[in-house]
Amino acid sequence: MALIVQKYGGTSVGSSERIQHVAEKVIAMRKQGHDVVVVVSAMSGETNRLVSLAKSIADPPEPREFDVILATGEQVTIGLLSIAIQAKGYAARSYTGGQVHILTDNAHNKARILEIDDKKMRADLAKGTILVVAGFQGVDEYGNITTLGRGGSDTTAVALAAALKADECQIYTDVDGVYTTDPRIEPRARRLDRISFEEMLEMASLGSKVLQIRSVEFAGKYNVPLRVLSSFEEGQGTLITSEDNIMEQALISGIAFSRDEAKLTILGVPDKPGTAYQILGPISDANIEVDMIIQNMATDGMTTDFTFTVHRNDHKKALNVLQKIAQNLGAKEVRSDEQVVKISLVGVGMRSHAGIASKMFKTLADVGINIQMISTSEIKISVAVDEKFLELGVRVLHEAFGLDKATA
């Protein structure tokens, strides 16, 4: 008998029928003898409806009151799911974030969980009651309603699992697990049985949007085994766990990619100490996040070229800032390119194996893909390439690193 926290997203509870279906899944788990805590999101579409309503009054809405409005979405779902479970003959009880004292800071609309009081929940679980808790919300120390920001229900589930020392936190979504890469690009992409927290973080931040990054960080920090499964199909999903629990570690776990890149280059900057800061300081001041960075000496030996990537949404803004910088520094020219994508190999196995990078570069070169930029971390190698090579690049790498075959 274990204690399981399950989380169902907006699509999984998007209609009365789907809520009935979730009730059956929850009860099936209870019937196996497990204690169950369920975290739910607002019904799909509901949060958008509430956002529009608030913005029709004032845009942006005042943050405290915006949270009061947004929190109702999940409150409706917890009531509906509890009614559905009870109607099928099982004890259930709903709780808002405030009712189980999910204490957060007071950063409305993007609050962080500080503490959870597990007393009430433990008493209910001891009686065999299924708990249904509103995701995405909490209260600050003065009892004001706060929300964790979009996708915060995943974080709520992990935080509850950590507070209750649950055996597993199961995140039900519309995909049946984490894949070696996006199956829409490489049909031979394979569902991973297990992946480490760190790898998942790299996969998520690079565009495999299965889980909220914050919830994975949280799960890693508190070592909560996290499982991603489908609400609609049966299956074991993918278990995200600490590296120690993954017996046979593949070299590479997956290939992530991002289409949302833009590349900016400032050419012919006089090469003096502090140049990098003089360029990136104003970019950062404009709240633009920089991803990959490279700096080369120009052929004249007196000036340098400086290239970096930003999110494509920030391209125009970054370009404006950079043009001003270029004038101030007496640089020769500014160039930019929106036709850039990033492809990344992710795997904890690369820590102990040399030659991954060279194999990656050779594989891409063999099919004529020119690498524009490279950046590496302990468990990741990323390259920027022309966007027309995205699909080809992902597929040849997927094949070269044997990702379509189960781990030996």
Place this chain on the structure above:
Amino acid sequence: MALIVQKYGGTSVGSSERIQHVAEKVIAMRKQGHDVVVVVSAMSGETNRLVSLAKSIADPPEPREFDVILATGEQVTIGLLSIAIQAKGYAARSYTGGQVHILTDNAHNKARILEIDDKKMRADLAKGTILVVAGFQGVDEYGNITTLGRGGSDTTAVALAAALKADECQIYTDVDGVYTTDPRIEPRARRLDRISFEEMLEMASLGSKVLQIRSVEFAGKYNVPLRVLSSFEEGQGTLITSEDNIMEQALISGIAFSRDEAKLTILGVPDKPGTAYQILGPISDANIEVDMIIQNMATDGMTTDFTFTVHRNDHKKALNVLQKIAQNLGAKEVRSDEQVVKISLVGVGMRSHAGIASKMFKTLADVGINIQMISTSEIKISVAVDEKFLELGVRVLHEAFGLDKATA
């Protein structure tokens, strides 16, 4: 400078535009230097939407969880109105029932308010903040969300006014006050400037559905001056207050009526002690409320005829019960009539003036209206008549008692 509690119903906050309009009305009151607490209902249609949603899962929905769902309707409105007030440059703060500790019993879906903690509210008011409180909801002693039942927002407003010792509780509706009778029946009906709590109770329970009866009882009990006004038109509305505050008391304040009557008669019941109980006991056991009752001796001196009225919805059910009773008692016959209405004169002035009843009966007789039943209380005389006489009866009485003329 006064402390004013205002309540706006679902129609008054039914759209973004209307919420903006309410924000302006609230601010206008604040600008006059008054402290303002606003109580709001769910946007019109919202409670029905939530009810259908819950019933699509299970019907009836489990009461505790039903309240969790229903309470979100008002929670959305308090957020929206607070945002609107703030956007116009005034400090505002929303509170759910739980956040200002509107403590109720645990009778979910029809809870009663036990206590309100005014500390938080007084602190906010002292800072000049406009408070926006969710109507219709509270929490029980364990922190479970409760609702007061339909129309409960009026009760919340009066309870807050009582707790805060407000100078006036203003109920904004879609009518501009309490009228001497329904203007759709008598176009010369006149808006009353003032009416006593007791008269209002009789008017409300007899079908002038301006205010919830419970809120009027509450206001009377705690002597909270209650004012009914229109959200859409300017005007002073009608002040409902204690009798002592009404200087020049008219004999009759208004004429109420009810179309929802049905009359049942059991003929030829042997006249023995306990007969009335033997008839009305089973009716009451069937949860049917009896309104007017008359009992006459039959011409033979041995048996009695017994007549009473019930709500028209209960007619069939009452008839079935009565037919069984008739068999048991060996009565001669059971008759029933759905074509019956009730017309009532209401006025505290009739306490000290004889002759009201006879004037009423003569007025009706003069135009050929046959009175089928009569019942009286200290401040009310009601008659049952054929429904075809409803309009005529109301009009001749309205004229006879000079209700179209302002109090001398």
